[in-house]
Amino acid sequence: CSVCGEEVFILNSPIEDCPNRKTDQSRVINMEKHLNLLNLRPGTAKLIKREKGAEKQYNANCPSCDIQIAYRPVEGFSATPKCKFIYVRNNTVKNVREK
Template identity: 25%
Template structure:
């Protein structure tokens, strides 16, 4: 067999400050949900509900979620139409957009604490309070039950926090047994 000689030079002049590679994220039920070119912790958060903002024009990502209901959410004196995306396995609310087509608008919003980099472990984000949560609680005490979408989101968030706490307790108990 003839000998192959190569005089190629490999050079890397890429001076990006971002970490290279892809980052995978999973639902609380361990279902694969998202692969993206940046850590979610480096992305900005929305002031209204602390959701992670993915700018569709500048980010490369694949979101594995199924479309669900369309909700109109009241934000102070405005209304926002949300096209919600759910986990295909457990139907947990994962993300939402403001246009009917995935990546069709300028942003995709990942719900606070819905996904984690470590499969099967709830994210610590569930224990962070939403912006203005105490203000909403104070307002709700003065009003009758209005059944609006803000109440629904708050109740879902609290239920998800309880589920995350139970999952942590089960993981801690399993780690203690082995």
């Protein structure tokens, strides 16, 4: 976490190698391929207005300081057939440790 230093996830490759989402420039992490550890807690759900409609985001927060770190379009933190991605907001993490 860029605010408190809590280790919120471990990837098997640098976060800079993950693509940016065109909509909001968040990093797109494939949970099945790149995620080794996830240490987040559920945040609030929000409905975001977009050019082509609306998008529901289920926020994931730092367990220590409660800052919003990431979001998913579905509830929960497990990769599912419906969604295997988590989107990490810009400037919310630093010193990402690689495994």
